[in-house]
Structure formats: structure tokens, C-alpha cells
Amino acid sequence: MTPAWSQLANLGAALAFILALKALSSPKTARLGNRIGAVGAIAAVAIVFFSESNLKHLTLILVAVAIGTIVGFVAAKRVQMTQMPQMVALFNGVGGGAAMAVSSIEFLKSGTTDGFIALFATVFTVVIGSISFTGSIVTFLKLQELMTSRPVVLPFGRFITIGTAIATLVMSVYLMISPENWALWTLVGLSLVMGILFVLPVGGADVPIVISLLNAFTGLSVAASGYVLDNVLLLVAGTLVGASGTLLTQLMAKAMGRPLTSTLFGAFTARATTATTSAVDRPVKSAGPTDIAIMLAYASKVIIVPGYGLAVAQAQQSLRELVDLLISKGVEVEYAIHPVAGRMPGHMNVLLAEADVPYEQLKEMDEINSEFASATVAVVVGANDVVNPAARTDKTSPIFGMPILNADQAEQVVFMKRSMRPGFAGVENELLFNDKTTLLFGDAKDSLSKVVSAVKSM
């Protein structure tokens, strides 16, 4: 039993985590909240060195902590804001991996003498932690575009997935009845494969939801490892993250209009989304920067729809320059922010904040959707899926049901795109072929600065 003072200190850390989550839910206190959480976590780690009697391998432990600190710190400082979602996925995955390893070691030490509940908690941590580990890595690869972001469907994928799921379940039960080391390693292997199979068929648009879900998974596996280790702090912290993460996943799914079940069980029901390449040859109307400049400068109201392509091209500054210029010419300009613009809910707000775009110009979807009808021009910069009318009308489309920005209701629509390549979800956008749509091909930053100088010379 750990000393009473350390149990009280752990209670303090648990309270810090609760306060941290609470404060993170409000813009005013969010940063403070994150820091409270960090202080709680650091305190909890410091406590364990004093409260646990006769810890061996102290030097090696400290070296391992130092390595992890350096890697985590440098990675978090270096990552560009555009790549942040995959960074969060990766951090989450390594946490799941750690929980899995911790419970495995505890099993190796005392598995055969553990009671049924402890074995159940071990199995739970191992399975969920492993799924979170490999699942997050696949998510990372998808977002980093090291592999395709479209749903990957293996031949007989459904049977392989169901087969692996059954094998995992059987092995879990076996391990609880007959705790042997080989059974543990088999279960680890099966669960690692399960994580990959779970995420592979998830399409681009659903990836943020999966990150959030895996985050909740890791939380739960940490909670279960708390039971295995008789550690109340791990139980509380893990459960808090598991519960809040589950709710957050639901909120996100709702914001994107994606039924959670279709995301979750995509692995079991998935069919390949057939990309319609035939449409590429269809005629589109494209124009030069000067034409666009004239169109914008003489408009009475312009709504900008920024997307991930804008962020990738690092064109936030050029966009702000154009908007400032138009406003000085008396044009009314606003930004329409889709809840999942960028790669995750709230991501675009972070990216535009980086470019010092005034907060008042940013309008959320519900606020601005009715205004498109009165807009002269809707300018879509590096976005695609969030203005795709197929989400409203085409029941067979993978993005059907997702709330979209009504850019198609504006008098005219301008798309700034690199190419005719479909968006993240891999679906063709009918709006591109509409009569009132004009395309300006090229790198977003390049196009925007050309339009800026064209407006200036008018």
C-alpha cells in the first residue's frame, strides 16, 4: 500500500485533471486549463519516485524519461499547425502503446495469480491499447499522405476483419481462463492487426472522428491499467479522458453530420468508393487573375470559404491582404468557417488565428449559411468537400448527410484550386461544372498574390 500522503497528492493531481478539462471547454480559460493539467501530470510523476519504495533501474528510468521528453517536446514545437491533427493522433497512439506494455509487464509478473477481474482489466488494456496504437499510426500515415487517404478495402476485407475480431475475442476469453504467456503475445499480435484493419477502410472525412475515438480508447485502457496496478490516479485520469473523449467524438460526429455507427463499423460494412474519373474530361470555365480581380472589386458582398489547401500553400497572409484590400474598396467580406474546415473541428480557426485574421470576420456555418444567397461572389480557396452539393442530394455519395456551406447559392462562385483533383473525401464536386462557377488554377498563394496585385492596379 502506498503511503497516505502520496494518495492525497494523487487526489490533488486527479482534481487538476478535472479542472483542466473543465477549463479547456471555454476559450477564456483554455490555456490556463492545459497548464493546470500539465502541472498535475508532472506532480503525479514526481510523486511516484518518492512514494514507491525500492524502485530499481532508476538511472535507466530517468534516461528513458529524458529521451521521451526531448522527442515529445521537439516534435510538438516543430510540427506545423497544418500537420497538427496527425501529431495528436501519433501522441495518442504512443500512449495506447504504453498502456498496453504496462499491463503486459504486470501480467508477466503476476498474471497466473491474478483474480478474474484483474485478468479482465489486463485483457481490456492490451486489446484496446494495441488497437489505439496501430490504429493511430495508420491514421497518421493517412493524414500525412504517406498512404492514400481514401478508404482502403482489402479483398475479402470484411471476412478478414470479422475473422480477426472473433479470434481476438476467443483469445481474450482463453487468456482469462488460462493465463499463459503465449496467449498474451498472441492476443497482442491479433489486437495490433485489429487496429490496422479498423482504420484502413475509414475514409478521409471520417478520420478526425476516428482520432477522437481512439483518444477515448486510450483513456479507457489507461483506466483499466489503473485497476491492474491498484493505482487510483490512473483509474480516474483514464476514465475522465475515456468519458469526455466519447462525448467529444459524438459532438464531432454530429457537427459533421456523420452517424457514428457508420464510422465505427465501416470496417465491417465497407465498400470501395468508386472515384468517378470520367468527369475529369467535362468542360469547366476557367479565368485569369485579372478577371477574378474585377469580379471581386465590383462585388457588393464576398464570402470567403477557406479550406485545407489554403493552409498547405501557407497562403493565409495573402488571403488576409486580399480581404483587407477589398474591404478598403468598400466590399463587404466575411469568412465562412465550416466546422471541419482543415482537417479537424476548429482547425481552420487555429490556422487563420495564426495569420492574425480578426475574430469578428470569422463566421460559423450556421451563422453564415443564410447569407450566401445575398452574396455576389463566394470564393472557395483550397476547399472542396465542404461546398459539395452532393452532400445534400446524392444518397450514394460517401459524404451524403454532411452539413455543407451553401456556396452554390451565391450569384457567382470562384474556385481557387491546384487541379481538378477531388478533395480529401475523394468525391467529385458537381459545383465545379456549374455555369456560375469560375476556376482559377494554381497554387493558392500564387493565385491570391496575383489577384491582389491585379486589384491594386485597378
Next chain:
Amino acid sequence: MSIEIAFLTIFILSIFVGFEVVSKVSTILHTPLMSGANAIHGVILVGAIIVTGHADNNLELVLGLFAIVLATINMVGGFVVTDRMLELFKSKKSNKVGEKK
């Protein structure tokens, strides 16, 4: 009260607290909140240190050190990246105040 029941009680109460604290979060904070919660489960580091400190053979030791490195990356990286995100929100807010003055 047996230890199992005590743990179950804490578990269930924590679920309710977890739901309650994030129930009113605005959409723009979804990403930082997820990232902050992600950092919090990095406290698995505490567990990793405990099991590694009691490792009896090389397999347990290597696995434990591996877990420590992973857990520390999760914790440190998670808090730092969340802070970077929220820093942007803060500078935006101070601009807003500055303009109004």
C-alpha cells in the same frame, strides 16, 4: 467495502464527471480539447515507471523502458502542442481587445 467495489464506484463517478466537464464545449475548441485530454492520459507514465522499477528480468525491463519513452512522448508532446494551439487563440483575443481600445 472491498477494493473492487471501491474501484467500481470511483470508475462510475469519474464517467459522470468526464461527461459533465466537456458537455458545453464550443466547436472551435474541439481540437484543443481533444489534444489536452490526449495529454492527460499520458499519466500512464506513472504506471510505466512503477512496473519498470520492479522489473525482474531483461524482457520486463526493456518493455518497461519502451513504455516510459512512449508515455513521456504522449504527455510532454501533448501538453506542449495543446499550448501552442491555444497560444494562437490568446493572441487573437488580445488583438481584438487592442482594436477596441
